[in-house]
Structure formats: C-alpha cells, structure tokens
Amino acid sequence: MLARNIAYVQKPILCVAEAKKDNFEQGLAQRLVEMQACQWTNAQGSHSIDIYGIVTNGTTWQFYRLDLDNQVWETLPVSIGNIENILGQLNYVFAQCEINLSKYN
Numbered sequence: 001m002l003a004r005n006i007a008y009v010q011k012p013i014l015c016v017a018e019a020k021k022d023n024f025e026q027g028l029a030q031r032l033v034e035m036q037a038c039q040w041t042n043a044q045g046s047h048s049i050d051i052y053g054i055v056t057n058g059t060t061w062q063f064y065r066l067d068l069d070n071q072v073w074e075t076l077p078v079s080i081g082n083i084e085n086i087l088g089q090l091n092y093v094f095a096q097c098e099i100n101l102s103k104y105n
Contacts, residue, residue: 012038013038013049014051014053015053015054016054017056022057022060024055024062028055031055035051035052035053035064036070039051039066039068049100050065050100052064052065052066053066059079060077061078061086062074062078
C-alpha cells in the first residue's frame with residue numbers, strides 16, 4: 001500500500017500485488033479485495049476517492065482503478081519490453097495519487 005506518511009492504515013491510496021506464479025487472475029482478485037478495503041477505510045474518515053492498484057510479476061504489469069461507483073477500470077497487460085508505456089502509466093497513477101493526497105489537506 002502507498003499512503004501519506006505512516007497513516008497508511010488510515011488513508012491508503014494505492015495497492016500493489018505480486019502475481020505469484022504468473023497468476024494474474026489470483027493477483028487481481030487479491031488486489032480488488034484490498035482496493036475495496038482501502039476505499040472503505042478512506043470513506044470511514046470522510047475521504048471518498050478512487051483507489052488505484054497494480055498487479056505485476058516484474059515482467060508484465062497491469063493497472064487498475066476502482067471508482068466511487070465500484071466500477072473497475074483496467075489496462076491491458078503491458079510487457080517490460082514496453083518500458084516507456086509502463087513508466088508512463090506509473091507516472092499517471094502517481095500523479096492521481098498525489099491529487100488524492102491533496103484532498104486530505
């Protein structure tokens with residue numbers, strides 16, 4: 001999880017999971033449960049925000065967003081051979097997380 005300072009238990013904004021044995025379906029299921037838990041935790045503190053998630057095995061990356069209507073948005077899997085795409089998506093996710101963090105102030 002990624003969150004501001006040590007308050008990650010109180011205000012998580014990003015979840016990353018390893019796709020163990022390249023099982024992206026299991027990684028996704030784990031990620032979605034954790035993303036919903038993050039969203040619920042934030043809502044308890046009156047912070048309603050989209051939650052972002054990543055599932056990777058280090059070679060392949062897939063990015064997710066859970067919006068406030070419980071809609072899940074996902075990218076196609078991206079191979080490490082397309083590092084520019086991965087870095088661009090990471091940049092986007094971190095920028096969105098920064099925007100979400102600014103809502104806590």
